[in-house]
Amino acid sequence: xxxxxxxxxxxxxxDPQGDAVERALEHLGFSVSGARVGKVVDLEVExxxxxxxxxxVERMCEQLLANPLIESYEIELHGQPAA
Amino acid sequence: xASPQPRIGVxxxxxxxxxxxxxxxxxxxxxxxxPVWHEEPELxxxxxxxxxxxxxxxxxxxxxxxxxxSPTTAAVCAFAESGGLVLGICNGFQILCEAGLLPGAxxxxxxxxxxxxxxxxxxxxxxxxxxxxxxxxQILVIPVKHGDGRYVPPPGLDPAQVVLRYRDxxxxxxxxxxxxxxxxxxxxxxxxxxxxxxxxLLGSADGAFILASLVDAAxxxxxxxx
Numbered sequence: 001x002x003x004x005x006x007x008x009x010x011x012x013x014x015d016p017q018g019d020a021v022e023r024a025l026e027h028l029g030f031s032v033s034g035a036r037v038g039k040v041v042d043l044e045v046e047x048x049x050x051x052x053x054x055x056x057v058e059r060m061c062e063q064l065l066a067n068p069l070i071e072s073y074e075i076e077l078h079g080q081p082a083a
Numbered sequence: 084x085a086s087p088q089p090r091i092g093v094x095x096x097x098x099x100x101x102x103x104x105x106x107x108x109x110x111x112x113x114x115x116x117x118p119v120w121h122e123e124p125e126l127x128x129x130x131x132x133x134x135x136x137x138x139x140x141x142x143x144x145x146x147x148x149x150x151x152x153s154p155t156t157a158a159v160c161a162f163a164e165s166g167g168l169v170l171g172i173c174n175g176f177q178i179l180c181e182a183g184l185l186p187g188a189x190x191x192x193x194x195x196x197x198x199x200x201x202x203x204x205x206x207x208x209x210x211x212x213x214x215x216x217x218x219x220x221q222i223l224v225i226p227v228k229h230g231d232g233r234y235v236p237p238p239g240l241d242p243a244q245v246v247l248r249y250r251d252x253x254x255x256x257x258x259x260x261x262x263x264x265x266x267x268x269x270x271x272x273x274x275x276x277x278x279x280x281x282x283x284l285l286g287s288a289d290g291a292f293i294l295a296s297l298v299d300a301a302x303x304x305x306x307x308x309x
Contacts, residue, residue, distance in 0.1 A: 013235065014255065016193050039144075067145060067181070069237055070188045 001053045002078040003045055007066045008038035041065055050077055087309070088115040089130040089301035094159065094175075096121040096150050100137035101172065101278060108278040109133070112291060114298045124154040130301035130308075131168035132159055134175025136228075136276060146189060146231045147177035156182055168212055168304070169270045170297055173229055176262075176272030185265055185272045186240055190233045193255025199228040201287060203250040204261050204275060211246055211264055212300035213271045216292045223289040225275040227253055232274040234260045241266070247273055 009015045015036050022035035043060075047053035057075045066073040091114045095102040102118065109116040117127060121139075126132065139150035150156055156178065163169045163184050171179040179185040192198060201224050206217040217223065234256035240263075247262035254274070262273030277290030 013190070014193065014233075016191060016195050016255070020195055064144070064148065067148070067188055070190060070235055 001045055001047055001050070003043055003053060003057050004076040004078065005041040005043070005057060005061060005065050006038060006074040006076070007041065007061075007071050008073070009036055010070055010072050013070050038071075053077055086302060087305050088113060089298060089305045090115045090117050090128060091131045091133060091298065091301055092117045092119045092126060092129040093133045093135055094119050094121060094155050095135070096137065096139035096153060096155075098138040098140055098142070099135050099174070101135040101276065102137070104276075105133050105135045105172065105278040108281040108290070108294055109298065111281055112295045112298045114301065119155060121150070121153045121155045124158060126155070126158045126162055129162070129167070130305045131170070131297055132162060133278075133297075134159065134169070134171040134178050135278070136173030136175060139174055139178060142174070142177075142231075145177075145181065147174060147179075147181040150174075150178045151181040160184060163265075163270050166267070166269055168297065168300055170213060170293075171270075171272035172276055172278065173227075173232075173274055176274055177231065179270060179272045184270045185263055186244065187234055187236045187260075187263065189231050189274070190235055191231050192229070192233055192253075197228070197230040198232070198253045199226070200253070201226045201280075202253050202261075202275060205248045205250055206246070207248055208243070208246050208264075211268050211271065211296075213262075213264070213293055213296050214246060215299060216296040221292075222250065223247075223292055224287045225277055225280045225290050225293075226287075227275045228279075229254070229274055232256065234263070234274070236260060236263075246271060247275075 017037040280290030
């Protein structure tokens with residue numbers, strides 16, 4: 001099953017990349033605020049069902065993909081497991 | 084009789100850069116500096132361990148996040164948990180934070196720029212194994228060179244764990260924190276590079292206050308074990 005993990009800087013954690021992106025967008029004439037820069041991890045996981053896949057990806061996030069002190073994560077699952 | 088040379092290991096990960104300087108500095112300060120390859124599942128007999136600076140495993144994902152899983156890092160964790168002295172410098176500090184041996188995390192510099200310059204540091208504590216040769220309140224001038232040195236402490240970090248603070252914060256670290264130790268005081272990490280400042284020829288010898296303190300503490304342990 002395909003999964004996408006979105007990793008974001010936690011609220012309250014200073015994100016200078018987001019600030020720089022926001023300034024650049026303003027320079028282009030866009031009116032923006034609150035830009036934050038995170039990471040996307042796409043992966044495929046072997047699992048019998050969606051709950052099993054989600055549980056595995058949760059463990060991946062807790063053990064490696066995100067640092068819980070500074071980052072939050074969100075998991076998106078795509079498609080059905082192979083029959 | 085001459086006092087024995089303590090054995091201090093320096094871990095080399097793929098991407099470590101300052102392992103040789105750390106080995107050289109420790110030897111110059113009268114330790115037996117022992118290179119340790121990152122694939123070793125067990126440490127040789129050591130009185131202390133140094134995790135050097137660099138970009139271990141490319142620092143992919145987050146700095147230190149992959150190095151945390153090396154066999155030698157597991158051995159370093161076991162060594163630290165049994166009370167062994169561990170010093171992490173720059174990338175070594177990042178690895179110790181990722182491994183959970185030290186509190187907090189290190190993020191991209193607030194300026195988004197790599198900083199490489201001598202910085203003055205304020206010694207907050209002179210009663211640790213890593214700062215015993217210093218005075219509380221002493222100013223040490225030691226170089227930093229990093230792009231990811233902004234220290235973020237966990238909520239409720241005990242201020243007593245802050246060992247060094249920047250006088251002129253180069254990276255946006257919270258509360259000017261430059262170096263921290265664990266609760267038991269046997270593990271310390273710092274972003275500045277004491278191994279690059281042990282000889283006046285290099286602009287400052289203040290790094291020797293840190294490393295010679297470690298050599299002293301390691302020697303005490305070697306004597307106690309003998």
